[in-house]
Structures are given as structure tokens and as C-alpha cells.
Amino acid sequence: MMNRRLFMGGAAVASAAVSKVAMAALPEPVIQTSAATAAPLVPPDGRPYNPVVTLNGWTCPWRMKDGVKEFHLVAEPVLREMAPGFTAHLWGYNGQSPGPTIEVVEGDRVRIYVTNRLPEHTSVHWHGQRLPNGMDGVTGLTQPGIAPGKTFVYEFVARRPGTFMYHPHADEMTQMAMGMMGFWVTHPKTRHPLIDPVDRDFCFLLNAYDIEPGSATPKIMTMLDFNLWSWNSRIFPGIDSLNVRLGDKVRLRVGNLTMTNHPIHLHGHEFVVSGTDGGPTPKGARWPEVTVDIAVGQMRQMDFVADEEGDWAFHCHKSHHTMNAMGHNVPTMIGVDHRQVVRQITKLIPDYMVMGERGMADMSEMEMPLPDNTAPMMTGDGPFGSVEMGGMFSVLKVRRDQKPGDYSDPGWFKHPEGTVAHEVETPPMQPARAAAAAPAAMDVRVRKPAGGQHQH
Numbered sequence: 001m002m003n004r005r006l007f008m009g010g011a012a013v014a015s016a017a018v019s020k021v022a023m024a025a026l027p028e029p030v031i032q033t034s035a036a037t038a039a040p041l042v043p044p045d046g047r048p049y050n051p052v053v054t055l056n057g058w059t060c061p062w063r064m065k066d067g068v069k070e071f072h073l074v075a076e077p078v079l080r081e082m083a084p085g086f087t088a089h090l091w092g093y094n095g096q097s098p099g100p101t102i103e104v105v106e107g108d109r110v111r112i113y114v115t116n117r118l119p120e121h122t123s124v125h126w127h128g129q130r131l132p133n134g135m136d137g138v139t140g141l142t143q144p145g146i147a148p149g150k151t152f153v154y155e156f157v158a159r160r161p162g163t164f165m166y167h168p169h170a171d172e173m174t175q176m177a178m179g180m181m182g183f184w185v186t187h188p189k190t191r192h193p194l195i196d197p198v199d200r201d202f203c204f205l206l207n208a209y210d211i212e213p214g215s216a217t218p219k220i221m222t223m224l225d226f227n228l229w230s231w232n233s234r235i236f237p238g239i240d241s242l243n244v245r246l247g248d249k250v251r252l253r254v255g256n257l258t259m260t261n262h263p264i265h266l267h268g269h270e271f272v273v274s275g276t277d278g279g280p281t282p283k284g285a286r287w288p289e290v291t292v293d294i295a296v297g298q299m300r301q302m303d304f305v306a307d308e309e310g311d312w313a314f315h316c317h318k319s320h321h322t323m324n325a326m327g328h329n330v331p332t333m334i335g336v337d338h339r340q341v342v343r344q345i346t347k348l349i350p351d352y353m354v355m356g357e358r359g360m361a362d363m364s365e366m367e368m369p370l371p372d373n374t375a376p377m378m379t380g381d382g383p384f385g386s387v388e389m390g391g392m393f394s395v396l397k398v399r400r401d402q403k404p405g406d407y408s409d410p411g412w413f414k415h416p417e418g419t420v421a422h423e424v425e426t427p428p429m430q431p432a433r434a435a436a437a438a439p440a441a442m443d444v445r446v447r448k449p450a451g452g453q454h455q456h
């Protein structure tokens, strides 16, 4: 976790490609180099609010000029550490993918400069906002593309409080597959009947990449068969935990910019969907859930009270989305003892990988070398061994002694005596089976229709 001082210390002023003179009227873009979760950005001016925490991300500082909040986004190629030991070549904003979270207050006039340092034109669409049509950021429809090297300015009033995002509307297939996106939160300006104050407010985007093991640049033509399912361009165990105090009211804001839906599941608690990118949900339309399906291009805002201590898994419920890079054409090897074969093949092809013969759990313990710059498929050590997870997985850590405003990782939960599932000593036993349920031998035959011909 980075603190504010570290955050400012790590910020560097970008000036290489843009002349100081040309930039004189613009707020200096703040560039982030770290993939760690930054401390919430307490607003230095304007209306106060309880700031959000962007998971493995940060919030964009602004400059207040004549009552207008001015931001400066720089679209550019970035190096994103997706997990320790695995760095991807992505496109993003201000040094990272996703770009910084933009956080404003309902009624704020917002001016956003966008400088393009990509090799092709871009634009920024402000997903979910009420704004003048010409500020909507759709290349060709509402504006010309921002050519490489050029800076455009967007300006509008943040009319609607809620949960939003931004992304290009220019060569989207390439630019979103490369990681260009960011979060946007508009806080209500006064007490809102449908937006409850919360103690902790977390946000992140769902994204996905197709990066071959051993390489670093996503394949942009992929439509469905992605191999890296990420939250804010991070994969478990690279995704930070969400650390809260027992009894906190917690809000989770999640947007989906992948090409498929994600049923996001929280253990140990029930939440309500308190809002979407369409606005706050009427109270009569909220019901308890432990999983919410987030479709492509949707955002969901979940509220709950963290009233159960512990380390609670928080993940996408599609099991393939909690795994990291693997070849998709891997045969199922359960029941096959391939150890000798693997040893032979590995002599010829050092990077050869196969599925474990007793299931996939073997993989996290196999001593097979991975190609350089590859995230292990399922990993993440917990207090009881390998968590056997990757991808869209994190942990909600609820602690009695977590201080208000402290987002640091408290370490693993210390379970009270006698509250952990454990092995018991039993005599060996055979389960009683109904006689009819136990056939002597399996007899499977493929039966074809008599004659094999269609009869009319």
C-alpha cells in the first residue's frame, strides 16, 4: 500500500514529448509508475467527500482553476506489472493501465485535457455521463480523432452522482484490448436519499488480455479466448486484498470492459446492488445477493456491512476466470500418469506444460520451469498452502482492530481456537450403498438407429 507521500514521491512530470511552452496552460500530467493500491486521495479543495480506493490503482490529482476541476490524461504505451514477475506491454493513461480514477462531486464543472502519445488516433468516451453531445468522445460521430501528438480538451458538468468509467471510442478493439480504460466516481453533493454514506469505498474494472506465455504484448484480435482475466490489469496473487474494519459499511464499485459477463461473488456476507451506471437503485428494488452478474459494458455498485471477521474470498465465479495464462488446447489429463512422458518431452521442449493427472492442483506444486515473464497458472500462497487460484480473485479482510482510514494489509486472519475445519481420526469405512446403485461393470455402447438411413 502506498501512502500519500510515497505517491507524490513516485510521481514524475512527463515532459519528454511535449514542449514546456505548449503545455504551459495545461495542468501538468501526473504519471504513476507503481501498480500498488494508492492511498485514497483526500480532496484538497472543492466539496469534501469520502474518497474511493482504486484496487491496484490511484486517483488523478486535479488543479482547481477558476472553480473548474482540471485534469490531464496522457494516452500512452505503458509497462504494467500484472503480477509479481510478469509485466505486460499495454496501452493506458498516465503511466498505468487502467488510467487513474477520476473523482468529482455532483455539480462540479470538469475540464479534462487528453494528450495522445499513442501511434494512432484516440478519443475518450465518458461512459454513463450526461453531457453535451459533442463531449461524448465518439470518433467520427461527435469529434475527429485525437491525432498522435495532439491534445484535446473535454468540458462538462458532472450532473449525475454515481459510478462511471471512461475508455476510447476509437479503434476500440485494439485500444481496449491493450488496456485503455479508467474509473470515474461522482459523489453526491449533499445527503442523497438513495446513496448511503459508507466507511470504505473500493472500485475497479474487469478486463481481460490474451498474452502468450513468455511474451508481453496482448493479441488484439482475440474475441473470446482470453487467457488473463484481470481486475484493473492485475491477476491474483497480484491483486491487493480489500482491508476493512469489522462493522464498516463497505461499497464495491465494479465495471466490466471485457467481452463476457462475470458473476462476481463475495464470501461470508450478503450485499445489495445499490446502484449501476444508470444511477442509484430504488430502495424497493434491492435484495440480498452473494453473487452479481456483471454484463459487458455494465457497472454494479454493491453495499454491505462487513460484520464477519476473517479472510473472505472475493472472486469471479466462472472457474476459468480464476486461472492465469495457459494454453487453451490442453487435453484433460485426469487419471493419466504422464510423469515419464513429461520428463522426456521436457528434455526436448523445456517450456512444455501439461495438466496434472490428479486434477489441476498438481500444477501449483510441479517443479516445471515456466517461460520467462509468465504468471503461474494457479498460485498464491495462503496460511494453509496454495490457494490454487489466479485471475479474478482477491480477499476481503475483515478485522476488529483495523483502524478507521487504515487500508494496509493486516496479514492472514488468526482464527479463534476450534473454528477451522480440520481432519478427524476415523476408522476406515465403506459407505453403505443401495444394491441397485452398484452395477458390476460399466457397459457403454453407442447405438445407432437401425439401418442408418433416414426413413420418410
Ligand SMILES: [Cu+2]
Pocket (backbone or CB within 6 Å): 229, 261, 262, 263, 316, 317, 318, 321, 392
Ligand atoms: Cu469472470
